[in-house]
Amino acid sequence: MGLRTRLAAAFVVVALVAALLASGISYVLVRRALLERVQDTEITEIRQTVLRYAPVTTPPGGEELVRQQLLAALATSDRRVWMIDLPADRQAARLDGRVRTAAASAVGVPVSVVFSRRMLTEAVFQRVRVRGHSYLLIGMLAAQAQGQAGRTHPLLFVSVSLRREEQELAQFTRALLIADGLAVLVALTMALAATRGVLRPVRVLGRAARALGEGDFSTRIGERGRDELTDLARTFNRTADQLEHMVGELRAKDAASRRFVADVSHELRTPLTSMVAMAEVLAEEGDDAARLVAVETRRLGTLVEHLIEISRFDAGAATLVLDDVVVAHAVAATLDARGWTTGEVAVDGPPDLVVRLDPRRLDVIVANLVGNALRHGRPPVRVAFRPERNGVELTVADAGPGVPEDVLPLIFNRFVKAEAARSRSDGSGLGLSIALENAGLHGGMLAVTNGPDGGAVFTLWLPSADEEYEEYEA
């Protein structure tokens, strides 16, 4: 879950819980107040009506009049009243099931035994639900002064419909729910606004950091505001400044040193060419020392050539000269040109495989790999190629001891040699680097592993340039 979702959810949940809690509490309080108000009002009114119309002494035969007066005074549209005159003595015995049934059917609310028992000692009320509606049942005995034996006491059952209160509560509930919904909506809006404020700088920062990581050291962020995120942005900008400065310096130094190597190599080439020629002439005259000088001078010449090649790659000046190449012919030509016989090197691959690539660079790579195999490994050296992923995969394997494990990851680095006695090797130490650069220039790959039977296996893959261009156009 994203930060935005989490923050918004937290806001909404807090708002919801708070709103529900507040509305729940207010609902309970309001309901209690509402019901207490109607209960108090009704009970007080009934009590006062009874006090008003029930005299201490009833005139003979006046019970019916009192009864009618009470009924007339109590009757409203919300109330249903029923009344019975109980004799002053043996009241409990007279208040039996029949009376309760009659009262219940007259007021429309069931009357329980507990309720009727309690009525004899005090005024009683009860909220009852009948057929989905609430009623307030009030029971009251209009007691008369002591010493009025033989007289009857009016026993009142009043049911008050609470429909209006129910409607008020329902309205209140609706209002509360609407308010809760609005609160949640407001919370959601606020949450989205707040997270937007927080997350936009974070997103900007993230994008800038990614750009910086991808090498765009000129990336900077706007520093507006004075919060923690602005501090972070400022820190980021300072870091980017430092990085840009340092990397720039490093690049400048690197370029300078590469240029220096290139310059030195170029300066060395001309005199070396003359030296090689002179040494050859001297060597032909049979002098051993002169022959040694000639060999070393030739090596020096190769080194300088390789240095120049490498510095061309470093300077980005190397370009591909593409041609449709029959791989079988190209490999054969490379081997022929170096004087490697089929006895030393076995070639295996389809004779008609045509790949579009730079033949000179293929020659350099193959010659380097086969030369390495012959020099450092043992024959037989096997060169195999086959079409692979829109290009050609070419492997060069030898039967030698393989590349030591600790050198394996470094083998393509410059001046890395498998033999410890580095000075005795006649390689320049740059051959594999140049081969790798050439493969990279094609967009291909060059990898090395040790074969199952010990020899080193170099695997070259070069894509066919045509296919790639077609892909670009597509």
Next chain:
Amino acid sequence: MRSRPAALLAVLALLAPTGCGVRPTGPVGAGDNPRATAQPNPVALYLARDGRLVRVSRPGLLNQPYLGLQQLTVTPTPTERQQRLRSLLPGGVTLTADAGDLDPGGLLTIRVNRANVNWPRLLLGQVVCTANAAPGVKQVRLDYPLSIPVQKKDGVAVAGESPTLDRLFRKMATRYECIEFASLVAN
């Protein structure tokens, strides 16, 4: 994250017992039963003893100024019976009068549920004096249905001749005062 539903549940659990709408209850006490303390002014009425009218008092009721007339139709109390007091009103006769039956001049109209009332003087005096004893009543008039014999003439019902009807109407229109019966009232 896990505590969120838990918190919601807690809130719901808190609110659940309160429920919605009006909840039913058991019987709840609401204070003592009302004990009658009010005693409206007593009413006076006249009962008969040995051909004389005796004024007695009965407990009154609220808003029932002419309760005395109703009391005439009720059997006298044991105490009154001991004193040989009785009401002369025949059984089944009711006398009704309410506040609307008193006109501004103090004339009270008593409705009787008998036709062609022709009571003895003592009974008339009992009713008139009882009504006259009520506050604000100066004169009393009886109101009752009139009934006259109907003669059939050529198959058509014809009301009795006017002299009879006239006499009946005149009698019904008579206004009485208790003073007229002063000779009958025992001191």
